Amino acid sequence: xxxxxxxxxxxxxxxxxxxxxxxxxxxxxxxxxxxxxxxxxxxxxxxxxxxxxxxxxxxxxxxxxxxxxxxx
Numbered sequence: 001x002x003x004x005x006x007x008x009x010x011x012x013x014x015x016x017x018x019x020x021x022x023x024x025x026x027x028x029x030x031x032x033x034x035x036x037x038x039x040x041x042x043x044x045x046x047x048x049x050x051x052x053x054x055x056x057x058x059x060x061x062x063x064x065x066x067x068x069x070x071x072x
Contacts, residue, residue, distance in 0.1 A: 009046035016053040017062065029053075030071065 020032030030053065040048065055067040 006047070010044050011047040011049060012040060012043075012045045013049040013051065015051045 014033055016028045016030065016033060019028040020036055021028050022031035022035055023029065033048075033050065052062045052065065053071050054062070054065040055070040056062045056064050057066055058064070
């Protein structure tokens with residue numbers, strides 16, 4: 001029987017604003033996530049789920065998107 005990869009995968013959810021701040025402006029960012037991919041792989045993480053990181057007034061922790069084309 002064919003094994004379905006996601007049934008055995010280890011997933012890790014990332015909230016970008018607090019994960020890793022690559023440029024030291026106080027807010028985590030995409031570069032911070034990509035700079036830690038090797039670390040996540042070493043932990044045995046197979047899948048990452050990235051929370052929204054669109055431009056936002058942050059009234060709802062980033063889920064209140066103000067521009068769907070701009071990311072933080």
